[in-house]
Amino acid sequence: MTEQLPIVIILGPLLAAVLAAFAGWFRPKLSHPFVLLGLAVSFAAALKLVFIVADGGAQKYWLGGWGDKVIPSQKEPFVVGIQITVDHLNTLLLAAVSGIALLTAIYAKRLVDTELAGRQRYFDALFALLVAGLLGISITGDIFNLYVFMEIAALSSYALIAYGKGRSYMASFNYLIMGTMGACLYLLGIGFIFIKGGTLNIDDLSRIIPTLQANGPSQALFVGFVLIILGAWAKMAFFPFHGWLPNAYTYAPTASASVLAPLATKVAVYAMLRIMLTVYSIDYINGLTGIQPIALYLSTAAIVMGSFFSLTQTNLKMIACYFIISEVGYMVGGAWLANKPGLTGAMYHLVADAAMTSALFMAIGCIVYRLGQAQLDDLKGVFFKMPVTMAAFVVTMAALIGVPPTCGFFSKWYLIQGAAQAGVWHFVAALLLSSLVKAIILFRIIEIGYNRVPHPAIEGNPAIPRNEAPLSMLIPTAAMALGLVALGLGTSTLVNTIIAKALPAALAP
Amino acid sequence: MVDSTAGSDTMENLIANFNYVIVVILMMIGLWAMLAQKNLIKKCIGMAIFQTGIILFFISIGAKNEAKVPILSKFVVENSSAIIVNDYANPLTQILMLTAIVVGVATLGVGLALAQKVYQQHSTFHEDEILENQRK
Amino acid sequence: MVLFALISLSIQNLMGAAIVFGAYSFMMCLIWAGMGAVDVAFTEAAVGAGVSTVFIVSTIYNTSATMRSRPGGMAFKFFIGVVVTLAGAFLLSALTDFPDWGDPNSPVNATVVPYYIENSIDDTHVPNLVTSVLADYRGFDTLLETTVVFIACIAIYSILRIETAKSKTDETEEGITSPPSYNPSDSLIVRQASRFMIPFMQLFALYVIAHGHYSPGGGFQGGVILGASLILLAISFDLKFLLRHWREKSLMLLVASGVFLYAAVGLACVFMGGNYLEYGILDSILPGDQAMARSHGILLVEIGVGITVMFSMVAIHINLASNGRFDRGL
Numbered sequence: 001m002t003e004q005l006p007i008v009i010i011l012g013p014l015l016a017a018v019l020a021a022f023a024g025w026f027r028p029k030l031s032h033p034f035v036l037l038g039l040a041v042s043f044a045a046a047l048k049l050v051f052i053v054a055d056g057g058a059q060k061y062w063l064g065g066w067g068d069k070v071i072p073s074q075k076e077p078f079v080v081g082i083q084i085t086v087d088h089l090n091t092l093l094l095a096a097v098s099g100i101a102l103l104t105a106i107y108a109k110r111l112v113d114t115e116l117a118g119r120q121r122y123f124d125a126l127f128a129l130l131v132a133g134l135l136g137i138s139i140t141g142d143i144f145n146l147y148v149f150m151e152i153a154a155l156s157s158y159a160l161i162a163y164g165k166g167r168s169y170m171a172s173f174n175y176l177i178m179g180t181m182g183a184c185l186y187l188l189g190i191g192f193i194f195i196k197g198g199t200l201n202i203d204d205l206s207r208i209i210p211t212l213q214a215n216g217p218s219q220a221l222f223v224g225f226v227l228i229i230l231g232a233w234a235k236m237a238f239f240p241f242h243g244w245l246p247n248a249y250t251y252a253p254t255a256s257a258s259v260l261a262p263l264a265t266k267v268a269v270y271a272m273l274r275i276m277l278t279v280y281s282i283d284y285i286n287g288l289t290g291i292q293p294i295a296l297y298l299s300t301a302a303i304v305m306g307s308f309f310s311l312t313q314t315n316l317k318m319i320a321c322y323f324i325i326s327e328v329g330y331m332v333g334g335a336w337l338a339n340k341p342g343l344t345g346a347m348y349h350l351v352a353d354a355a356m357t358s359a360l361f362m363a364i365g366c367i368v369y370r371l372g373q374a375q376l377d378d379l380k381g382v383f384f385k386m387p388v389t390m391a392a393f394v395v396t397m398a399a400l401i402g403v404p405p406t407c408g409f410f411s412k413w414y415l416i417q418g419a420a421q422a423g424v425w426h427f428v429a430a431l432l433l434s435s436l437v438k439a440i441i442l443f444r445i446i447e448i449g450y451n452r453v454p455h456p457a458i459e460g461n462p463a464i465p466r467n468e469a470p471l472s473m474l475i476p477t478a479a480m481a482l483g484l485v486a487l488g489l490g491t492s493t494l495v496n497t498i499i500a501k502a503l504p505a506a507l508a509p
Numbered sequence: 510m511v512d513s514t515a516g517s518d519t520m521e522n523l524i525a526n527f528n529y530v531i532v533v534i535l536m537m538i539g540l541w542a543m544l545a546q547k548n549l550i551k552k553c554i555g556m557a558i559f560q561t562g563i564i565l566f567f568i569s570i571g572a573k574n575e576a577k578v579p580i581l582s583k584f585v586v587e588n589s590s591a592i593i594v595n596d597y598a599n600p601l602t603q604i605l606m607l608t609a610i611v612v613g614v615a616t617l618g619v620g621l622a623l624a625q626k627v628y629q630q631h632s633t634f635h636e637d638e639i640l641e642n643q644r645k
Numbered sequence: 646m647v648l649f650a651l652i653s654l655s656i657q658n659l660m661g662a663a664i665v666f667g668a669y670s671f672m673m674c675l676i677w678a679g680m681g682a683v684d685v686a687f688t689e690a691a692v693g694a695g696v697s698t699v700f701i702v703s704t705i706y707n708t709s710a711t712m713r714s715r716p717g718g719m720a721f722k723f724f725i726g727v728v729v730t731l732a733g734a735f736l737l738s739a740l741t742d743f744p745d746w747g748d749p750n751s752p753v754n755a756t757v758v759p760y761y762i763e764n765s766i767d768d769t770h771v772p773n774l775v776t777s778v779l780a781d782y783r784g785f786d787t788l789l790e791t792t793v794v795f796i797a798c799i800a801i802y803s804i805l806r807i808e809t810a811k812s813k814t815d816e817t818e819e820g821i822t823s824p825p826s827y828n829p830s831d832s833l834i835v836r837q838a839s840r841f842m843i844p845f846m847q848l849f850a851l852y853v854i855a856h857g858h859y860s861p862g863g864g865f866q867g868g869v870i871l872g873a874s875l876i877l878l879a880i881s882f883d884l885k886f887l888l889r890h891w892r893e894k895s896l897m898l899l900v901a902s903g904v905f906l907y908a909a910v911g912l913a914c915v916f917m918g919g920n921y922l923e924y925g926i927l928d929s930i931l932p933g934d935q936a937m938a939r940s941h942g943i944l945l946v947e948i949g950v951g952i953t954v955m956f957s958m959v960a961i962h963i964n965l966a967s968n969g970r971f972d973r974g975l
Contacts, residue, residue, distance in 0.1 A: 545721065557666065600774040610693060615796070621700055623804060
């Protein structure tokens with residue numbers, strides 16, 4: 001039974017989506033519970049697999065039962081079917097994605113009922129399909145399968161964003177163009193790899209690519225690599241392909257943004273890591289002496305630019321979107337540093353940033369729900385009106401800044417260590433700069449929300465009524481914020497049992 | 510990257526693999542349209558051209574000289590040891606491309622739907638005019 | 646063909662651009678057929694040249710059909726042109742690394758593919774290699790592909806569908822020019838011809854699905870043709886006519902049921918003790934041995950694909966053509 005767990009992770013949300021689609025026409029009230037059930041099953045399976053992988057190593061699953069077969073003309077057996085793999089690199093991500101999705105589904109129920117009233121027939125189904133797509137990208141062991149899952153996630157997200165009305169249609173259209181360009185580049189990259197490798201299976205490719213390069217570097221494999229990386233960069237909104245993200249996530253309804261923002265870009269970063277480390281191997285990366293500095297400069301630019309723009313924005317959601325752009329810069333830079341602390345930081349940050357972004361968007365969503373606006377100036381007195389939400393918000397910002405013992409501190413720690421070790425000082429500077437900017441923004445918000453109104457506890461000042469977010473939204477927000485601290489405290493366990501084993505063996509310390 | 514003596518080799522190679530050159534040109538036309546055209550519908554058409562170009566590329570990779578369609582004839586079905594691999598065109602690339610075509614038309618549909626919604630709001634498909642409208 | 650692509654993009658009249666694009670797709674599918682990729686050519690003819698063009702036309706139908714050209718912006722277009730040319734050169738740089746055109750021993754042709762060619766008939770009893778790889782060896786991809794069609798259908802529904810009880814008041818919506826009023830005595834020839842064609846199309850499409858094991862075809866192609874037959878009904882008569890026979894609710898439910906069928910077949914395999922989509926395990930409940938069970942499994946999932954694709958195409962067309970109002974349209 002446990003060997004079927006990998007497919008259960010995908011089937012949960014997929015079947016739930018179909019059932020929700022049926023329910024939408026008969027008993028609309030059932031579509032949300034179906035999705036919750038599917039996500040819960042998926043999360044349970046993913047969580048169990050974390051422990052199985054920690055003890056037993058990578059788990060491989062072959063769809064249709066088609067695994068290794070001996071081919072007469074080849075020396076070693078090749079996989080003829082489609083494989084899905086749960087190993088040290090993706091098991092934490094799978095648990096994080098399914099868990100955050102589950103929490104967000106609970107959180108978003110109220111928003112769907114109010115913001116999207118009368119139009120929500122397929123929202124739950126699209127939500128579940130998005131999660132199925134993201135989980136699929138994370139779990140698949142076949143590069144073409146990754147493309148198909150990528151498009152499942154993409155199409156669902158275009159629709160989820162377009163629920164926002166008004167400016168969301170143009171924002172979604174622009175995302176569609178950029179996203180499809182990225183997916184097509186990825187597909188083309190697969191073509192170049194395929195023309196030399198002859199197989200689509202990730203494990204088999206990692207085995208034969210070194211032999212293909214035995215007579216010198218292969219230009220086709222190089223072009224394929226660059227195309228795939230560019231495609232992934234477009235999907236994760238890495239500078240200079242970040243243009244679609246701020247508008248898309250700001251004009252999307254809160255219910256959509258709170259699931260898209262934490263998860264979509266991180267999964268794209270994972271896809272990049274998977275291609276870099278498993279398909280191509282760390283030796284190949286180290287051999288690309290021209291590309292590494294370019295990637296690192298772009299990462300620094302992403303962080304600096306994201307920080308700069310977040311300072312100039314007055315809309316809370318926009319600020320959060322530019323935070324995402326700089327966080328993506330952290331991860332790409334960490335990955336391209338190609339040393340132990342850098343990669344550890346990047347992999348840890350996958351999970352940490354997903355959690356932080358989720359908490360951030362949930363808190364902002366609560367504020368928008370009650371106050372109706374997300375402009376900074378409207379936040380007067382919000383600390384009194386919504387104390388619990390703001391407490392969660394402050395904890396999340398502290399994590400983003402990098403205050404111990406939240407998870408954000410440890411990400412920065414590893415990343416700075418890695419950059420210092422590699423001598424890439426512009427990256428270190430960028431990381432510190434972004435923490436500074438976030439601190440400035442936090443203090444600004446505290447100032448507006450706390451100090452600009454007469455304090456109600458002092459005699460003679462008007463009372464400010466509490467108008468806290470509804471419980472169904474508040475509890476997930478608070479839980480996620482606490483989770484940031486818990487994650488931080490559990491860092492060494494996570495790193496030592498799982499992340500360290502995901503690092504390629506041939507890595508320099 | 511290439512020095513002058515290798516220049517003629519490259520030219521030779523280009524001509525021998527002329528098919529690939531055409532494919533790349535086609536793809537780049539589509540990509541250009543996606544990014545540079547201001548009309549939303551033209552962008553969608555460009556997207557479709559880019560995608561069909563990629564599909565042509567993949568089919569080209571899988572082509573085999575003088576190969577038949579990948580369907581086994583009745584005789585061969587009965588005597589499965591008589592299957593000669595080189596007789597048949599590559600089925601794998603074809604399947605990948607079937608999927609790609611379907612994904613392409615799905616994306617085109619969603620893109621057109623979004624474009625239609627934008628038209629309802631702004632009465633135009635032209636990007637610049639839309640941006641102007643939004644700033645008002 | 647490059648010429649067609651360029652013309653399609655530069656034409657001012659959007660409707661004309663759509664038609665030229667249809668011609669371009671058609672040329673593409675002829676080339677692919679020439680390269681031995683019949684299933685792909687079949688699909689492209691139905692999907693690319695057929696349905697895609699119809700979608701574009703439906704979208705433009707309710708709007709103004711010309712593209713107003715604006716001066717300026719040339720610098721940006723030139724910049725993109727340069728970027729694209731460099732990208733193209735980059736792609737071509739790998740040319741020297743490619744195996745020769747049509748080489749039967751290239752890695753693509755000689756690695757995993759020989760297994761499919763040699764063993765497909767023994768494993769699945771299906772001579773059409775494309776069908777066996779598509780629905781069995783790589784059946785998971787096909788399930789996902791069907792899901793993609795499903796998602797597109799519900800996405801377009803969610804984006805466009807306006808559920809108004811009173812559609813009369815929609816007359817005043819900005820930007821929608823009223824489509825020309827339909828006069829039944831127009832296009833008598835079209836109507837009569839399609840009356841004749843549609844039943845044949847549908848029969849042919851069912852054949853395509855069922856015989857996909859032995860001849861080019863399968864779920865997608867058959868499904869698209871079935872969908873096209875209904876779209877033809879809508880175009881040649883009136884959208885209302887189609888809607889009288891196929892209710893919205895049934896359409897959308899059927900779209901979901903195809904995916905459900907496919908996924909359920911896979912799940913049945915798990916309950917019988919195999920891996921997901923391992924049809925061979927079903928040999929205890931289906932007639933025949935393991936290989937026949939695979940063949941039956943393939944047929945079942947192809948039917949599922951056909952159902953979803955057929956109704957998705959129709960639903961998407963209805964949504965695009967009527968601006969989501971589901972009343973009048975193309």
